[in-house]
Amino acid sequence: MNCRECKDKISLYIDKELTEKEALEFEEHLRECDDCRLEYESIKKIVESVNDMPLEKLPEGYCEKLDNKLKTRNKNKRWNWRRITAIAAAFVVLIGATYVFSNLGMGRGNTSNDMGFMEEAAEEPAFPAEAPREEEVAADYDTALNEEMGFAGTGDGEKNLGIASEDANYRDKELKIIKTGSLEIETSTYDEYVKKIESIVRDNKGYIENMETYTNNYYYDSNNNQVKLRNGRFTIRIPNEAFQSVFDFLKGEGELIQETINENDVTRHYYEIDNKVKNLEVQEERLRELMSKAENVTEIMEIERELTRIRNEIDNLKMNLSDIDDRASMSTIHLGIREIKDESKIQPVDGNIWYEAKENFTRTVNRIINFVENSFISFVGFIPVLLLITVVVLVLWIVIKKAFKKKP
Amino acid sequence: MNQDLILKSQKGDVEAFEELIREHKKYAYNICLKILKNKEDAEDISQEALIKVYENIKSFNMNSSFKTWMYKIVFNTCIDYKRKKRLKTSSLDEPIHYGYDEIPKQIEDNDKNPEKILTEKLDRKLVRDSINMLDDDFKSVIILRDMQGFKYKEISDILDCNQGTVKSRISRGREKLKEIIIQNM
Secondary structure, three states, X not given: OOHHHHHHHHHHHHOOOXXXXXXXXXXXXXXXXXXXXXXXXXXXXXXHHHHHOOXXXXXOOHHHHHHHHHHHHHHHHOOOHHHHHHHHHHHHHHHHHHHHHHHHHHHHHHHHHHHHHHHHHHHOOOOOOOHHXXXXXXXXXXXXXXXXXXXXXXXXXXXXXXXXXXXXXHHOOOOOEEXXXXXXXXXXXXXXXXXXXXXXXXXXOOEEEEEEEEEEEEEEOOOOOEEEEEEEXXXXXXXXXXXXXXXXXXXXXXXXXXXXXXXEEOHHHHHHHHHHHHHHHHHHHHHHHHHHHOOOHHHHHHHHHHHXXXXXXXXXXXXXXXXXXXXXXXXXXXXXXXEOOOOOOHHHHHHHHHHHXXXXXXXXXXXXXXXXXHHHHHHHHHHHHHHHXXXXXXXXXXXXXXXXXXXX | OHHHHHHHHHOOOHHHHHXXXXXXXXXXXXXXXXXXXXXXXXXXXXXHHHHHHHHHHHHOOOOOOHHHHHHHHHHHHHHHHHHHHHHHOOHHHOOOOEOOOOOOOHXXXXXXXXXXXXXXXXXXXXXXXXHHOEOHHHHHHHXXXXXXXXXXXXXXXXXXXXXXXXXXXXXXXXXXHHHHHHHHO
């Protein structure tokens, strides 16, 4: 070992970091070399004196200060500024989003209202629209087709044929069509008309689902007596086969104002659900087989759980199917009746219609104008919120970036 | 025992944390004092570091040593602070420090006998002042090794460097310290 190596090892020797062999060599060299021994002893003395150095005492109040800081930190921890910023930002975004969506929603609402109103104005001048969102009724394919032919000509019939051939899979199966009709009638003999409805519905094995009579019109006869005019609203359910005859009868007994027939083909939907049920039933079968082979309780429990789930699903789907079946076997007719004054029938009615039509037209135009105005105002009003969101997002981004950088 | 206190501190128990650092506070303060050479700064920064320890204790990995983990934070906080301060204040404020090979030549020129170190008593003020004049890299290892008795492995964990570096720094640090002491005698 030479002096250079020796000097490098002084510290390691003092700290007992040398291997035994190295230490022996080192000691041997020290015995021979005065220089190195001097160096070793002075370093050793320094190390010892540093070892002896007392630690500086903590300044007064150090512990209390630390304690305070820790405790306030602990309290503030949940509410430190980063959290507050995040929460604030979330709030702003939330409010902004709500604002935007409520505006959009309002906008949409307005449009659909306007549309609805326009339809109303065009089709049912005085009767509140119910037809568009009616409950549907269905007929099986043959009756439906026949009725189409008889009633609406061949156009719709061809359409139905088209659907049937398109869905080759379902062609040979029973069609599920939900059929709905709506009628608006004026009559001068309200009570008689209602009685006729009741009897024809009873004769055709249907039933009246809903019936309502109300008064919203007055007129003064020649003696200046007030006479009330009634309005009625009926929902009638009729077996498919009888739909057309009942519909025609109701139409013929009063002054027709408006009529709609709507057929909704749910065949595909129906058989899709049906297939799902079948698949699930196969699965159920398989699970039951597994169940018989199950060996321990955990397995049984597992299979049991799965079985319950599948059973529930099947039940739900079957309920859907039976609902469609029900709606497809009975058609629905929505009937609105308005009582009118018997003498000079046409004159006042016409005036009434024109007046209301004009009124509705103006209202619709006003609504459209309002909607456009509101949309514009909402948009302009939202600009500051947008700006705010941008600023907050920017700030957050910077903070997060900084926070990441700061981490050791 | 320690494990218990750490778990409690992780749940936000301040008392448990204070108990956990009871004996370390003084060391943390002394490390800061040696590195920052200023009592006020040392107090502030050691407390800041301990608060950092408390805030980050949730991310402490139970498999490693709490002691080294804690001193690592203390050290890094000190060095960070010093760096920031150096950026702020002008370099004129920096005390002359003796680095790797920058010991002024006068040492060799002057007549002070190296053997004096063995014959004379080394008083504490002299040693303390001499340590303060060491470069940070050497000072750190001297503080950790000779004042606080850490093992080489622990020092390498605290300072984030390998053990070879620690060995050579300790060895050279002591040589430098010797030279400074002789110079100051």
